[in-house]
Structures are given as structure tokens and as C-alpha cells.
Amino acid sequence: MNIKENIKTLVIKKPLKLDCGKTINNFPLAYETYGSLNENKDNAILVFHALTGDQFVTGINPVTRKDGWWSYAVGPNKSIDTNKYFVICANVIGGCMGSFGPSHKNPDTNKIYGTDFPVITINDMVNAQVNLLDHFEIKKLFSVVGGSMGGMQVLQFISNYPNKASTVVPIACTSSHSAQNIAFNELGRQAIASDHNWSDGKYLSNNTLPDKGLSVARMAAHITYLSKKGLQEKFGRKLQERDALKFGFDADFQIESYLRYQGSVFVDRFDANSYLYITRAMDYFDLVKQFDGNLSNAFKKTKAKFFVISFTSDWLYPTQENKEIVIALNAIGADVGFVEIKSDKGHDSFLLDVPDFLKTLKNFLDKSYSER
Amino acid sequence: MNIKENIKTLVIKKPLKLDCGKTINNFPLAYETYGSLNENKDNAILVFHALTGDQFVTGINPVTRKDGWWSYAVGPNKSIDTNKYFVICANVIGGCMGSFGPSHKNPDTNKIYGTDFPVITINDMVNAQVNLLDHFEIKKLFSVVGGSMGGMQVLQFISNYPNKASTVVPIACTSSHSAQNIAFNELGRQAIASDHNWSDGKYLSNNTLPDKGLSVARMAAHITYLSKKGLQEKFGRKLQERDALKFGFDADFQIESYLRYQGSVFVDRFDANSYLYITRAMDYFDLVKQFDGNLSNAFKKTKAKFFVISFTSDWLYPTQENKEIVIALNAIGADVGFVEIKSDKGHDSFLLDVPDFLKTLKNFLDKSYSER
Numbered sequence: 140m141n142i143k144e145n146i147k148t149l150v151i152k153k154p155l156k157l158d159c160g161k162t163i164n165n166f167p168l169a170y171e172t173y174g175s176l177n178e179n180k181d182n183a184i185l186v187f188h189a190l191t192g193d194q195f196v197t198g199i200n201p202v203t204r205k206d207g208w209w210s211y212a213v214g215p216n217k218s219i220d221t222n223k224y225f226v227i228c229a230n231v232i233g234g235c236m237g238s239f240g241p242s243h244k245n246p247d248t249n250k251i252y253g254t255d256f257p258v259i260t261i262n263d264m265v266n267a268q269v270n271l272l273d274h275f276e277i278k279k280l281f282s283v284v285g286g287s288m289g290g291m292q293v294l295q296f297i298s299n300y301p302n303k304a305s306t307v308v309p310i311a312c313t314s315s316h317s318a319q320n321i322a323f324n325e326l327g328r329q330a331i332a333s334d335h336n337w338s339d340g341k342y343l344s345n346n347t348l349p350d351k352g353l354s355v356a357r358m359a360a361h362i363t364y365l366s367k368k369g370l371q372e373k374f375g376r377k378l379q380e381r382d383a384l385k386f387g388f389d390a391d392f393q394i395e396s397y398l399r400y401q402g403s404v405f406v407d408r409f410d411a412n413s414y415l416y417i418t419r420a421m422d423y424f425d426l427v428k429q430f431d432g433n434l435s436n437a438f439k440k441t442k443a444k445f446f447v448i449s450f451t452s453d454w455l456y457p458t459q460e461n462k463e464i465v466i467a468l469n470a471i472g473a474d475v476g477f478v479e480i481k482s483d484k485g486h487d488s489f490l491l492d493v494p495d496f497l498k499t500l501k502n503f504l505d506k507s508y509s510e511r
Numbered sequence: 512m513n514i515k516e517n518i519k520t521l522v523i524k525k526p527l528k529l530d531c532g533k534t535i536n537n538f539p540l541a542y543e544t545y546g547s548l549n550e551n552k553d554n555a556i557l558v559f560h561a562l563t564g565d566q567f568v569t570g571i572n573p574v575t576r577k578d579g580w581w582s583y584a585v586g587p588n589k590s591i592d593t594n595k596y597f598v599i600c601a602n603v604i605g606g607c608m609g610s611f612g613p614s615h616k617n618p619d620t621n622k623i624y625g626t627d628f629p630v631i632t633i634n635d636m637v638n639a640q641v642n643l644l645d646h647f648e649i650k651k652l653f654s655v656v657g658g659s660m661g662g663m664q665v666l667q668f669i670s671n672y673p674n675k676a677s678t679v680v681p682i683a684c685t686s687s688h689s690a691q692n693i694a695f696n697e698l699g700r701q702a703i704a705s706d707h708n709w710s711d712g713k714y715l716s717n718n719t720l721p722d723k724g725l726s727v728a729r730m731a732a733h734i735t736y737l738s739k740k741g742l743q744e745k746f747g748r749k750l751q752e753r754d755a756l757k758f759g760f761d762a763d764f765q766i767e768s769y770l771r772y773q774g775s776v777f778v779d780r781f782d783a784n785s786y787l788y789i790t791r792a793m794d795y796f797d798l799v800k801q802f803d804g805n806l807s808n809a810f811k812k813t814k815a816k817f818f819v820i821s822f823t824s825d826w827l828y829p830t831q832e833n834k835e836i837v838i839a840l841n842a843i844g845a846d847v848g849f850v851e852i853k854s855d856k857g858h859d860s861f862l863l864d865v866p867d868f869l870k871t872l873k874n875f876l877d878k879s880y881s882e883r
Contacts (some may be wrong), residue, residue, distance in 0.1 A: 159758035258758040318742040318766045322734045325767045328760065329730060329774070333723035335707035351705035358701060359731060362694045367826070370690040376797060384795055386531035386630040388700065388787060392794065394690045395697045402701070415760060422764065423756055425748060454739070454826075 145201035146194075146237040147171060151270050158260040158423075168267055169237025170194050170229040173213065174221035176275060181511070183277050184219060184504075185268065185304070186228040187285030187292035190360070190417050191409055193236035194228045197221070202236065203408050211492050218501040223508065224281065231292075232267045233259045233417050235410035239267075242343055242410050253412055254340035261288070261424045265296040272303065279303055281511070282504060286310035286489035287456065288417070291424050294437065294464065298426065301441035306507045308500070310448045311489045313460040314434050314467070315425040320455065323363050324418035327356030331411045340412050353411040354402030361401045366452035366485035370394065434467035445475040446503045448496065450488040476503065517573035518566075518609040519543060523642050530632040530795075540639055541609025542566050542601040545585065546593035548647060553883070555649050556591060556876075557640065557676070558600040559657030559664035561862075562732070562789050563781055565608035566600045569593070574608065575780050583864050590873040595880065596653065603664075604639045605631045605789050607782035611639075614715055614782050625784055626712035633660070633796045637668040644675065651675055653883070654876060658682035658861035659828065660789070663796050666809065666836065670798065673813035678879045680872070682820045683861045685832040686806050686839070687797040692827065695735050696790035699728030703783045712784050725783040726774030733773045738824035738857035742766065806839035817847040818875045820868065822860040848875065 146169045154164040171194040176183060186196055188208065197213040199206065213219040213226055230238035233256070241256035272280070283304045285293045290312025297307045313320070331337055334352025338345050362370075374394040378384070381391065390396040430436035438445075445468055449461035458479050468475040480496045482488040488496060518541045526536040543566040548555060558568055560580065569585040571578065584590040585598055602610035605628070613628035644652065655676045657665045662684025669679045685692070703709055706724025710717050734742075746766040750756070753763065762768040802808035810817075817840055821833035830851050840847040852868045854860040860868060 254760065258760075315748065317739065318746040318748065318764075319734065319737075319739045321748070321764050322730075322742065322766050322770055325762075325764075325770055326727065326730050326734065329771070330702060330705075330727050332760075333702075333727055334705065355698065355702050355705055355727065358694075358698050362691065362698065367689065367691045367829075370694065374690040376687065376690070376693070376800075388626065388630075388704075388791065390697075392690075392693050392697075394693050398694055398697055399701070419760065428748075457739075 143237075148237055149271065149274050151267060153270065155263070155266055157257055157263045159257050161257045163239065163257070166232070166239035167237060168229050168232065168239070168270065170227060170271060171196065173197060173226040174224055176225040176277070180275070180277050181279065181281060182223065182508070183225045183227060183275065183280050184282045184284055185271070185280050185296070186213065186219070186226055187268075187283070187289035187296070188228060188231065189285070189287035189289050190421065191405070192289070193234065194230045195236075196226060196228045208490060211490070212497060212500060218497045219284065219504065220501070224504075227271055227275070229268045229271060231264045231417065233264070233413060233420060235413040240410070241340070241412035241416055251343045253343065254415070256412070256416065258419055259416060260420050261291050261295045262299070264420065265292050265299060269296070269300060269303070279305060281508060282306040282308060284308040284310070285312075287312055287486065288421050291421065294426055295424075297441050297443055298429070298437040301443070304443050305511060306504070307441075307443045307445045308448065308503065309445075309461075309464060311450055311453050311456050311461070311486055313456045314437075314464055315427045316422050317460070321422045323359060324422050326359050327418060328415050330355035330359065331415060334411075337411060340415075342411070348406070349411045350406040353406050353409065353414060356414060357405040358398045358402045361398060363455045364485055364487040366454065366483055368452060369483045369485050372483065434463065435470045438468055438473055439471055441473075443474075444507055445473060447475065447477045448489070448499065449479045450482045450484070450486070450496070451479060452483050453486040453488065455486040515609075520609055521643065521646050523639060525642065527635070527638055529629055529635045531629050533629045535611065535629070538604070538611035538639075539609060540601050540604065540611070540642065542599060542643060543568065545569060545598040546596050548597040548649070552647070552649050553651065553653060554595065554880070555597045555599060555647065555652050556654045556656055557643070557652050557668070558585065558591070558598055559640075559655070559661035559668075560600060560603065561657070561659035561661050562793065563777070564661070565606065566602045567608075568598060568600045580862060583862070584869060584872060590869045591656065591876065592873070596876075599643055599647070601640045601643060603636045603789065605636070605785060605792060607785040612782070613712070613784035613788055623715045625715065626787070628784070628788065630791055631788060632792050633663050633667045634671070636792065637664050637671060640664075641668070641672060641675070651677060653880060654678040654680060656680040656682070657684075659684055659858065660793050663793065666798055667796075669813050669815055670801075670809040673815070676815050677883060678876070679813075679815045679817045680820070680875065681817075681833075681836060683822055683825050683828050683833070683858055685828045686809075686836055687799045688794050689832070693794045695731060696794050698731050699790060700787050702727040702731065703787060706783075709783060712787075714783070720778070721783045722778040725778050725781065725786060728786060729777040730770045730774045733770060735827045736857055736859040738826065738855055740824060741855045741857050744855065806835065807842045810840055810845055811843055813845075815846075816879055817845060819847065819849045820861070820871065821851045822854045822856070822858070822868070823851060824855050825858040825860065827858040
């Protein structure tokens with residue numbers, strides 16, 4: 140696939156001091172837009188993607204040739220209505236869809252960074268993306284919206300830039316990665332690092348790919364995106380193209396075949412080192428600690444209107460963790476709405492065709508937009 | 512470590528027809544006993560071990576030099592009181608602590624079996640172990656007890672041999688592996704198979720070991736043994752021997768260090784191919800299907816007294832799945848007790864110092880024994 144010709148890139152000239160202490164500048168930030176910016180420049184929504192997402196939110200992703208990751212929610216007349224709003228989404232730094240990341244060359248050495256790329260944080264990601272506002276001459280976004288790691292970026296963004304968004308929609312996320320979240324991410328990282336082809340991150344220079352390890356990492360993550368009940372209803376103990384157990388180690392069960400498939404298609408579109416860097420950023424995310432143990436302080440300076448959405452069967456970022464954000468906002472009298480959507484589809488609910496969710500998101504945005 | 516000199520082995524001469532269709536005979540079954548068989552030979556308890564357990568239930572395991580896996584529950588005056596009961600435990604076939612398994616040599620070819628070993632089932636495991644009763648001239652066991660995969664063996668045993676146990680104690684288990692259970696096991700198998708050193712299971716002949724893959728498999732499984740809340744309380748976001756994040760990929764968090772440690776010590780005591788075979792046996796377990804969709808029929812022929820135990824925070828085999836066993840027993844008017852123990856320690860609760868559980872198990876056994 141030729142990535143470059145399909146990717147719009149903004150080169151960020153302004154130096155960005157990263158949380159790790161290093162400063163980067165003249166780095167690329169790949170982005171995509173949908174819809175049109177109005178004359179007042181007050182209809183822009185910055186969408187943040189999750190761990191394995193990218194800037195191609197909706198329509199056909201020109202690189203993978205598949206539907207954009209949020210095609211259910213974003214588009215003409217959809218929840219995030221591109222007839223009405225100007226949607227911007229950037230590939231996070233550390234990513235592998237054009238933004239500055241570990242598969243880029245280090246200009247100082249002319250070698251691919253690999254694990255010499257600086258460790259980045261959610262804070263670094265949003266500090267890179269805020270440059271898009273200057274680029275489009277947008278003073279204030281109508282909204283910042285995102286699910287999962289996208290939700291973490293939403294929270295970090297409004298904390299860093301309290302006057303740069305009118306509405307704030309964190310979905311299926313958390314203000315601080317839990318021990319179990321870190322555990323699953325560490326499992327994925329160890330799976331990659333265990334792959335003989337990973338070669339301490341130097342695989343691109345060696346012309347090898349740690350596909351097996353990355354595939355195992357994806358399988359592990361994928362299990363956490365679905366609910367136990369959802370898996371049981373969808374797959375249960377159904378066999379894969381056979382009438383009886385084969386007494387071997389091929390995929391007897393549909394769930395095995397499904398996971399293997401999820402792993403195999405993932406490695407075609409994602410970079411193993413980016414997986415390490417982005418999971419690390421998620422694990423480092425702790426907005427509570429950033430504000431000395433008081434999450435409310437993260438939101439003290441903003442007058443934005445919040446709307447927090449969780450899903451009943453999400454065990455990765457369960458309702459309780461989403462509610463902690465609501466509690467912190469209520470504690471300072473912020474304008475906050477909250478809804479828990481009933482769904483058996485687990486954490487992935489925000490990406491899927493869950494009508495209650497899609498309607499709820501649309502209603503919040505459209506009502507807030509007409510009242511602005 | 513010299514395994515052989517510490518291991519008691521019974522050679523099963525009688526042919527055993529496996530579920531896969533193959534027949535095995537003259538195969539070793541490694542076992543251990545604790546306490547003494549009384550004159551009436553009616554005080555024996557057959558304990559079944561879980562996925563990574565072995566016959567060394569309590570005291571110091573002579574091979575690993577660590578405490579036996581059920582030292583909290585089994586011993587003098589403990590829940591399973593070895594002053595009173597004669598405890599027998601065998602290493603499952605397919606295992607790696609002396610019983611017939613994939614690291615043994617195929618007598619026909621004089622080569623190590625590897626993945627040429629026949630795929631075995633929970634049914635095969637108990638059909639091998641029932642030979643221990645003849646060996647000890649025990650007509651009827653006082654009890655069959657086991658947690659997790661041990662509980663599956665308990666259910667299968669009493670279904671196959673309805674008159675061979677007076678009491679039946681399945682703990683933290685299920686009558687049928689769920690899609691999520693299969694998914695996590697498949698993840699572990701793929702982690703092993705992805706290890707360059709696994710070599711299609713021929714690693715012992717090649718003098719290599721797929722330690723990295725096996726370690727990742729163990730990490731994945733270990734996460735499922737603990738509850739989200741338990742992990743959060745024990746580890747949370749505590750750092751490992753450092754005051755601040757290091758912005759690298761070493762183990763910054765205690766949970767990362769803990770998981771890496773769990774993986775690394777596991778590979779010293781367990782065989783990767785055995786891990787494949789035993790997880791496969793668990794995934795194949797479906798007592799409901801064995802009895803044409805009616806679990807009650809599995810227990811119709813027995814007069815044994817059942818006691819089912821589950822744990823509140825066990826998300827691998829949640830209370831609901833344990834209750835389904837109780838419901839099936841109640842439907843045929845069987846003698847069944849059930850208790851859900853409150854614990855934050857997840858699935859591993861049955862192995863740990865959970866006083867309510869240990870007391871409950873002791874009370875059931877001792878009361879049933881005095882009433883027999």
C-alpha cells in the first residue's frame with residue numbers, strides 16, 4: 140500500500156516539549172477532515188481515535204480500503220453529522236498512519252527510530268493535535284469527542300485547553316488506567332517483544348516483521364473489547380466449518396478462527412512498535428495524579444458542557460470508571476450529563492451499530508449546537 | 512531437577528480408549544498420597560488438580576521445592592484433613608509431572624511425541640485416574656474434590672462412575688467451557704505456537720524451549736485468575752522500585768513486574784506442549800452436550816451428596832456457571848448444597864487463604880464424614 144499519497148500532513152514547526160523531557164519539532168501530523176468549516180468557524184469537532192484507530196474516521200479508508208473505524212457514528216445525517224459539522228481527526232503521534240512515530244527516520248542518524256523514538260503520553264498527543272486549530276484558524280471547537288483512548292485524549296484536551304471546546308464527550312473511557320488495563324497492555328507488549336522477528340524493535344531495518352507477536356497482542360486486546368455474554372451469544376461453542384471436534388490444534392471453534400482472523404488482518408495495517416508506544420501512553424495516563432489526586436481540578440477552568448457515555452457490558456472501562464469522571468465534574472458544579480447505554484457488545488459498543496448510543500450522541504450534539 | 516526419583520508412578524496396563532479414538536495402554540500415571548487409608552477403606556478423597564497443578568497437593572513439592580498448590584486446604588487439621596482422610600492426587604494425562612504426556616517418548620518410534628501425542632479430554636483424564644481406586648482397593652471414595660479444571664474432572668468422574676464417590680465437591684468451575692474461556696486458552700496456545708523455538712512442538716528433540724511464548728501464555732491466564740478489583744487493590748498504579756515513570760519499556764509498574772515474574776517462574780516448571788494439550792481438554796469439555804443438552808442427566812444415576820462452591824469475584828467461571836450445575840442437580844432432586852464465597856481474589860480464591868472458603872469446605876466434608 141502507498142500510504143503517502145493518501146495522507147494529508149501538517150508539519151508542526153513549533154517545538155513540542157514532551158513529558159519525557161525531549162523536545163520535538165518539524166514533525167508530521169497526519170489528519171483528515173470531513174464536512175465543511177462554516178464562516179464563523181464554530182462548527183468544528185475534533186475527534187480523537189483509540190489505540191488502533193487512525194485519521195480515517197468514516198467512508199472508505201484509502202489505505203486499508205475498508206470502512207473507516209467510526210463509519211456508524213460519523214457521516215451525513217449521522218450522530219456526528221458531516222452536513223452540519225466540520226470533523227477533524229489526526230493520527231496520534233507514536234502512530235503508524237503518517238504521524239510522527241517509531242517507523243519514521245531519525246533525522247540525526249538517518250536510521251529508523253524503532254524503540255529510540257521518545258516515549259509519548261496522552262498529554263503529548265493532544266499537545267501535538269492542538270496545532271490543528273491554528274492551522275484551520277479555529278478559535279474554539281464546537282466539540283471534542285472520542286471513545287476509549289480517544290476519550291482519554293478528550294479529557295486531557297479540555298484539561299490543557301479549557302477554553303478551546305464548547306462541548307466535551309468522553310465515551311467508554313477512564314481518567315486513569317487501572318492495574319488490569321496495564322496488565323492486558325503489558326501482555327500485548329510482551330507478546331510483541333517475544334517475537335523473534337521483533338529484534339529489539341529494529342525489525343524495519345532488518346526487513347522482518349514481528350507479525351506473530353503483534354497478532355497475539357491483538358487477539359488478547361480483542362477479547363477485552365467484547366463482553367463474555369456477547370461472545371457467548373455470538374460464538375458460544377459453535378464449530379468452524381466442521382460437524383465434530385477434530386482432536387487437533389486447528390481452529391475447531393468459531394471463536395478460535397475469529398480471533399486468528401482478527402490477529403492476521405491487524406498485522407497488515409498496524410506497526411508493532413506503534414502498538415508498544417501507544418499502549419505505553421495509555422498505561423501512563425493518570426489525570427487524577429496530574430492533578431494531585433483531585434480529578435475535579437482537571438476541569439476547574441473550563442465552562443464547557445460535558446456528556447459522559449458508558450456501556451453496561453464494557454469490562455475494560457466499566458461504567459464505574461466513567462462515573463468517576465461525572466462525580467469529579469459534579470463536585471465542582473460543572474455542566475455534565477451522563478448516560479449508561481445498555482449493550483451486550485462490550486467495550487466495542489462505541490464503534491458498532493448500537494442505535495441507543497448513536498441516537499444519544501446525535502441528540503446531545505445537535506441540541507447543544509442549536510442552543511449555542 | 513531430577514523428576515523421576517521423587518515421583519510415584521502407577522503403570523496402567525489396562526487399555527484405555529481415548530475420546531479421539533486411539534487406545535493407550537501400559538502408560539504411566541504419576542500420583543501422590545497424603546494421610547492413611549483406614550481399614551474400611553472408606554476415608555479416601557480423590558483430589559483433581561487444575562490446568563497447571565500436579566500431584567503434589569500439599570507440603571513441599573519435591574520437584575519445584577515450593578509449597579504444594581493446595582497447601583492452604585490440604586494437610587493435618589486443614590479443610591481436607593490428612594489426619595482423617597487419605598488424599599490421592601494424580602497428575603493428569605497430557606501433563607508434565609510424570610504422567611503420560613507429550614514430552615514422553617513414543618515407544619513405536621522412540622521419538623518424543625510432541626504434538627503427535629493424542630489429544631486428550633477431561634473424560635480421558637478421569638478414566639485414567641479411576642485405575643487408582645483398583646490399585647488401592649478402594650470400592651468407593653469418600654469424596655471427589657477439585658477446583659477449576661479439577662472441578663470439571665469432579666463432574667465428569669461422578670457422571671462416569673456414579674457409585675464411586677459418596678460426596679462430590681466441584682469448586683469454581685463450569686459444566687461447559689464458554690466462548691470467552693476458549694478465547695483465552697486459544698490466546699495462550701497461539702502465544703506458544705508463535706514462539707520461534709516451539710518448532711511445531713518438536714522443541715525437546717531440538718534442545719530448545721519456547722519459554723517466551725509459554726511465559727506470555729501464563730501471563731494471559733494469570734490475568735484471568737485475578738479480579739479487576741483485587742488487582743487494583745494489590746497493585747493499582749504502584750511503581751516498581753522507582754519514584755517516577757522512566758519513559759521506557761521496562762517494568763515501570765508493579766503489575767508489569769509481577770506478571771513478568773509469573774511468566775518466568777512458570778516456564779521452569781511447566782512444559783509448553785502440556786499447556787497446549789491441557790487447555791485443549793478444557794475447551795473440549797462440555798458435559799451438557801455429552802448428555803444431549805440436559806445436564807441433569809449427567810447426575811441421574813448417582814446418590815452422592817453434592818456441594819458446589821463459587822466465588823463472587825471469579826470472572827473466569829462466574830457464580831452463574833456454577834449455579835447451572837446446582838440447578839441441574841435440583842431439577843432431579845439430588846442432594847446438593849451451594850455456597851458463593853465473598854472474595855476479591857478472583858478465580859484463584861480456591862487456591863488462596865480465604866478463611867470463609869476453607870472453613871466451609873472443612874465443615875461440609877467433616878459433617879458428611881461423621882454422618883456417613
